[in-house]
Each structure stands twice: as C-alpha cells, then as structure tokens.
Amino acid sequence: MNPRNRRQISTMVFDGLTHHVCLCRGFRDGLPVFGWGEAPSTLLTRAQLREAGLRPNGQDPVALLVFRHVKPFAHETVAELFSVERAALKRTATPAQLVALSRAMDARRVCVDCGVVQDYCVPTSTRQCGTCEDTAMADQIGVAA
Numbered sequence: 001m002n003p004r005n006r007r008q009i010s011t012m013v014f015d016g017l018t019h020h021v022c023l024c025r026g027f028r029d030g031l032p033v034f035g036w037g038e039a040p041s042t043l044l045t046r047a048q049l050r051e052a053g054l055r056p057n058g059q060d061p062v063a064l065l066v067f068r069h070v071k072p073f074a075h076e077t078v079a080e081l082f083s084v085e086r087a088a089l090k091r092t093a094t095p096a097q098l099v100a101l102s103r104a105m106d107a108r109r110v111c112v113d114c115g116v117v118q119d120y121c122v123p124t125s126t127r128q129c130g131t132c133e134d135t136a137m138a139d140q141i142g143v144a145a
C-alpha cells in the first residue's frame with residue numbers, strides 16, 4: 001500500500017461557518033497535519049498568503065504543513081497553515097507613514113561630516129559618505145606615517 005494513501009479523514013469547522021472535509025495525515029498539537037501538496041487550496045502558509053497580497057490577520061493557524069526536503073539533510077519542516085477566508089488584505093501605508101519612512105530613509109543617507117544627502121545609505125559604522133570616509137582614511141594614514 002502506498003504510504004501516501006494512509007490518511008485520516010477529518011472535518012474542520014471554522015467559526016462554525018465553513019465545514020471542510022479533508023484528508024490529513026493525523027494531528028499534531030491538536031491541528032490537522034498535511035503533507036506536501038495535500039493541503040486544501042483554502043489553506044495557505046504565511047509566505048503563500050504574502051505572495052497573494054494577504055496577511056494572516058491575527059488568526060491562529062488552523063492546520064500544519066509538514067514535509068521533508070528532498071536533498072541531503074532531509075530536515076522536517078513544519079509550516080503553519082492559515083485559512084484564506086479569515087485572511088485580510090496586506091496593510092497599505094498611510095500618507096503620514098510614508099512621510100515618516102522617507103524621513104527615516106533620508107536620515108540614513110546623510111553624511112555626518114559634509115551633511116550632503118547621498119543617493120545611497122551611508123554605512124552605519126561611520127555614517128560618512130564615500131568621499132569623507134576616504135579623506136578620513138587618508139588622514140589616518142597620514143598621521144600614522
């Protein structure tokens with residue numbers, strides 16, 4: 001017998017509204033466990049929700065996806081599955097948040113020495129632009145010599 005056929009039948013009730021009858025491999029922590037490619041299409045992992053422009057919206061996982069990687073180490077991976085019906089659209093930033101974000105990004109581009117806003121983020125270690133960093137480096141070498 002193909003081990004993939006050894007599954008249990010379970011009924012899942014979400015909020016007493018939707019009844020899914022599906023085949024799962026058993027239960028872990030009270031949640032139905034599905035193998036790779038076996039989960040119902042209405043259940044998605046966090047990453048799959050994100051790809052679909054959705055977020056879990058504070059819901060608890062309703063099932064688990066358990067699979068092993070094909071290659072060398074065959075670690076068991078457990079991913080939480082969330083109900084698409086209870087997911088929400090990804091939040092979009094408010095204008096105020098966008099302003100705050102752009103200010104924060106500007107702050108990361110300002111050189112502490114020359115005060116010029118660069119078109120790249122200055123390194124967090126020195127907070128200097130490339131030119132000032134080179135100058136400082138040359139000065140250090142000059143002092144050392």
Ligand SMILES: [Zn+2]
Nearest residue numbers: 111114129132
């Ligand atoms: Zn500079």
